[in-house]
Amino acid sequence: MSESILEMKQISKEFTGVKALSNVNFKVEKGEIHCLVGENGAGKSTLMKVLSGVYPYGNYEGDIVFDGSVQRFNKINDSVDAGIAIIYQELALFPDLAVYENIYIGNEIQKGGVLDWNKAIDDSRKMLEKVNLKVNPEVLIKDLGVGKQQLVEIAKALSKEVKLLILDEPTAALNEDDSENLLNLLRELKKQGITCIMISHKLKEVIAIADKATVIRDGETICTLDGSKGEITEAAIIKNMVGREIEDIYPKRAKKEFGDKVLELVNWSAYAPQLGRYVAKDVNFNVRKGEIVGLAGLMGAGRTELARSIFGNSESYKLAGDLFVHGKPAKLKHTSDAIKAGIAYVTEDRKGDGLFLLQDIKNNISVGNLSGISSRGVVNENEEIKIAEEYKESLTIKTPNIQQLVGNLSGGNQQKVSLGKWLFVSPKLLILDEPTRGIDVGAKFEIYSVMNELIEAGMSIIMISSELGEVLGMSDRVYVMAEGEIKGELSSEEADQEKIMQLATQ
Incomplete structure (x- = not known):
């Protein structure tokens, strides 16, 4: 026993x-x-x-x-x-300190009352070996990828005889x-x-x-x-x-009817001066009315960068090529231009970029379209409450009330608030970047159901996802990116995990 x-x-x-x-x-x-x-x-x-x-x-x-x-x-x-050692989803590391400093911070090695950093460096190498991480212990945390930072956290735990x-x-x-x-x-x-x-x-x-x-x-x-x-x-x-x-994790739509192109990119490129390379290059891409288009690829393929270049180019990339909205040429120089054109973008980083965690649900939902509930620059608070309550109900946001701070909500409910914020601007095209990252299967099913309802109502969706099952289960067409380029386009009928991975690794 x-x-x-x-x-x-x-x-x-x-x-x-x-x-x-x-x-x-x-x-x-x-x-x-x-x-x-x-x-x-x-x-x-x-x-x-x-x-x-x-x-x-x-x-x-x-x-x-x-x-x-x-x-x-x-x-x-x-x-x-x-x-006992606990490692949270948001890593508790100091980015401007070295790996060895992070491993032994709060548990410093001393010799004769003096910090012995040489021994800390040597012992850090042993801890890093235990987690199969081959990096110099003197490198700064901020210079490591998230996967390697996660291993540093585990090495830190092991140093305390967990x-x-x-x-x-x-x-x-x-x-x-x-x-x-x-x-x-x-x-x-x-x-x-x-x-x-x-x-x-x-x-x-x-x-x-x-x-x-x-x-x-x-x-x-x-x-x-x-x-x-x-x-x-x-x-x-x-x-x-x-x-x-849940018989089918990916709920099916009753019908699939696609209209004219809502968005089209022709030979679209985005050059990042700070990186010294193209994050998107010669991209040809389109989305039709009433369609979910999946954008697949490995980490660093350029999917988020492409989305940001479309949504007002907040990263100030040097853009080239043509962008058409409803068949007409468009220059979206700011996120406000993209919103006016009927485009909304739900970021992959809901806590960092998508939400105000120290404000309540009501304020987070209304912030994307304050002009829609204002008169002469004054927000109609009754209308703000009404709108927030409507989205709380329609998106099944689980909370006692709309005065709840967003930072106190679970990940799935935070994602619903982020979605509600952008639905309030009444977009024609919704870009969802990793829409179900870090949320449970029940909340995923609810997000997928909302997506289908939006499509049935005539909206179009671009879905960026690292989960191949999600891409295959929800998309009508799939574009696969690698190194900033579109490597292939697959219909829902011909797409499978093997074909997507073959294209993503070209």
Whole structure:
């Protein structure tokens, strides 16, 4: 019989009258990879914050038994000292410090009361070897890609003799290669006796890596699935996560009828002086009315750069070629020009570029079209409330009220607010950049359903996505980019993962 390293018993946690966790039971065996899954807002991150001391003892009900002893963590350092390390989706690294400084910051090596940075550099090399990261420990964090920064975070945890490693959406911002490397590393750490808890929305990764998977829904433990018994399947996870079976993750449209071209690019190029290269080159591309066009490609292919060059060229690229909106030549020199032309862009970085996290839902939705609810420069607050309530209902934004700060919402609900903001400008063409990144399968289904409703109403959509299943499941046509160029165009009937990858790697 396996020995447990962690048991959380009857954990309950409230926020100003809202019960985030209700009598949650969660047990992890030594040396296993245990995935924690559930919809956005289900309580996964809250449970881990209770475990790690972010929410100290006394702020919750229930018991934490770790490594055989009842724990009362009053601060994060208490859980760290016990051998627990948590790595969040937003990495906690200092970009202007070196790798070795980040690994040992707060845990500095001293000799005779003096910081011994030479030993820190040497020991950092050993930690980096453990995570299979071949970089100079003296290089600055900001000079590393996200995948390598993630490995530095894990090396930092290993330097503290971690027994339980918690990773919150570790592959959300990684490409497929970096994601696979990370999963392989977790398998290696398991062989070394390190226990891992991984929170993830990527069900294929959960199925591939998990020894067990616990499902949380609405702040309650629903079940624990055992991989050794063949219980961890996509259908089983989805059913327990959302409380119902989703027969088709990608909802079908009743009809597909396409009109005239809404947008067309002819020999379109965007040169980035700061990079000294073209981010888009000789692109020929079009979108018709009532069509979802998928834009696929590997990380760095130029998809986001192409979208930004269309949407008012906020990056100030040197543009060449022709852009047509509804068949007429257009010069979109600013984002306001693009909005007036009926184009909206939902950014991939909703927290950094898309939303005001310290403002409420109402303000975030109205900000894209204040002129639409203003008279003589004064915002009609009643109209603002009415509009926000309408989008809260139509997009099923899960929140007690529209005065809720956006920063307090789950990822899926933040994405819906971002979508609502741009729908309020009444676009004819909506560019969605990684529309479901970091959100759960239930929220994904809702986003896909909204997309279909918008198409049925006559809108057109460009969808940039790194998830090939999503591209294939939702697109009417697919363009594949690599190194800033369109490498191929595929109809929905002929597109498959193999063909897309062949084009993306040319």
